[in-house]
Amino acid sequence: MLCFETICVENRQLKNLSYHEARLNKTRRELWGYTDEWDLNALLEVPERVHAGMHKCRVAYAQEVDNIQWEPYSRREIRKIRRVYHDEIDYQYKYDNRDALNKLFAQRGDADEILIIKNGLVTDSNYCNVAFRLGNQWLTPASPLLPGTQRAYLLDEGIIQTAEIRESDIGAFSQIRLFNAMVDWAHAATLDVSLIA
Known part of the structure; x- marks a missing residue:
C-alpha cells in the first residue's frame, strides 16, 4: 500500500514543505508505526531539468520512498x-x-x-x-x-x-x-x- 505527497514546485522552490512533511510523517506513524521523522528538505533535490514555472513533485512512499517524479504542471479550468x-x-x-x-x-x-x-x-x-x-x-x-x-x-x-x-x-x-x-x-x-x- 503506497501513499504519496504532491508538492508544488514554483520557480524551482518547493512550496509549503513543512505541511507536506507533517502529513507524511503523521501517515508513516499512524499506518506503519514509525517514530522517526523524514526531512523532505534533505530528501528532495530539485533536478536541473525542472526549470522556471510550475512543476509537480510526486513522492510515493510506504515504509521507504518508492519513487519521486517531477513533471510540468498547468492548472485546469473548472466551469461546472x-x-x-x-x-x-x-x-x-x-x-x-x-x-x-x-x-x-x-x-x-x-x-x-x-x-x-x-x-x-x-x-x-x-x-x-x-x-x-x-x-x-x-x-x-x-x-x-x-x-x-x-x-x-x-x-x-x-x-x-x-x-x-x-x-x-x-x-x-x-x-x-x-x-x-x-x-x-x-x-x-x-x-x-x-x-x-
Missing part, C-alpha cells in the same frame, strides 16, 4: 461541478490507490469536477478541498475526505474557517472555491454555487 454520493468512502490518508475516487469522478457527466457528499455532508472534490463563501467568510467542511496541506495553511492563516456543511446548506452560500497543494488560494477556481448540479 456535479454532486456525487458515497457514504462509505474513506480517503483519510493520501493513498496511491484512488479507485473509489476515480469511480465517483466517472459520474461527472458534462461537469469538469465533482463534489462528494458523504452521509449528507459536503466533503471534497476529486482533487481539491473546497470552501464556500458566506458574506465575507469562507467556510471549509470540518470533515473533509483528506485534510489537504493548502487547507491546513489557509486555516493557520485565518483565511478560511471550518464548519459542518450539509448538502442542504449549499444554497445558502454564494460561491465555492477549489484549492489544493498545486492550486493556491489566489489561483483557485471560484464558481457561483448555481454551477453545482
